[in-house]
Amino acid sequence: MSDMILLGTRKGAIIFDRISSIWRPRSIVHAGVPVCYAARDPRDGTLWVSLDHGHWGPKLSRSRDGGETWVDITSLKYPEGARYIVKYLPTPDSNPESPSALPEYADASVLKIWNITFGNADQPNRLYAGTIPGGLFVSDDGGDTWELNRPLWSHHSRGGDLFAGNATAENRWNGTPASIDYGVFEPGIHSIVVDPRDSDHIYVAVSTAGVLESTDGGQSWEGRNRGMLMDYLPNPESEWGHDPHFVTSCPGQPDHLWQQNHCGVFYSDDGAKNWKKVSMPDLGVNFGFPIVADANDGLTAWVVPARADSERMAIDGGLFVARTTDGGKTWQSFRNGLPQDNAYDIALRHSLDVSGDCLCFGSTTGNVYVSEDRGETWQCLDNNFPPIYSVRFG
């Protein structure tokens, strides 16, 4: 079990250390700066945060001395010629019966670095970063320099190779509401899963498009959304347009993948070839953002359910965590130690993590809860943190 928890919050990053069985927070770092993701690289102990400066642009920041000092990394940039087909939010002037006949293009700028994922031990300097507007970036020098993964950027589902010219296919990627803060409505990559058995085997999840898989180290990508459902569309089984809130896998059984979206909890036991809806709405397990899988048992996962979709807060004022140990056939809810009255918390997509028997989640209401018995009982670490964007064990 890890002895470190990293929180990314609206007002900086907060690191907890577990000392003599007690979780103790350090002073906030990057104080005042929104930190949308914070994590520790298990290969070398480097701490990473994604800074979401309102004024100065998104930046990565890295600490190689356990959080004492930090160096900002400014090299994650879209290359010259990286364009995308613009998605516009409807305006009062929009005429749905007369959409623009021709796609409009925009030069890509990094708006948000939404996720940082570390490569396997056989690629000790490999890192991935997922961004809004939908670019996957790769570093092979420990984060000093970054390169856009062009096969994904130029995927046919996104209109084809816009470096070479105009679109050759329809753009099937839609925007994520998470992009609206930046004045746009563009897609974002928030989940990156590297198969521990094979570093060339990678999944990404895009809001709003779906899951894509590469088996050749990112040289090519295929959609993996069979079985996914979008109850709110005329064609719920459309290949694209899914909004996976977060996708993760079981490290010990990597063909077992989990995700949660607007329409339910979904599980795959065949490497995302097929997804199966495994919600239990009567128990409240249907809508939410974060999901984690057990390190060794692919049948076991946890969620922090919320009321869908327009409310996005705890169900009936009571916060709970649900766990399945049978691949989603049944779920059990756990409330011991969590508030059951007047709770309006929502845990965002990166705000739940697991390490051994220990789980931790944080909410936009600034509450942080830890369980050391696989989610069955909980203790509150504090109630007065800034809105929490990410929780990761170090």
Place this chain on the structure above:
Amino acid sequence: MPRVEMTPHLYRFFPQLKDRIITVPSGSVAGILLAINEIAPGFIDYVLNEHGALRRHVNICINDTLVIDKIKLSDHVPDDRTVYIFQSLSGG
């Protein structure tokens, strides 16, 4: 030579710019930012995006006039002017 003043928020990232009078050769706003970047490497990445355009929530004035060209930063800055770099309220 034009003088440069900036929001103290930028000193957090570039302490070498604090407590000094910054003067740079006259020229375009883009040239002036590049000159500051020589003093404080990386500075330009905080005020411009990867296309060299002014970030959405950053403003630059020449004396009390907002720069017109926020894409290529081509506005000319004469010798006797002061360039102000500050954050917009919109990005707070």
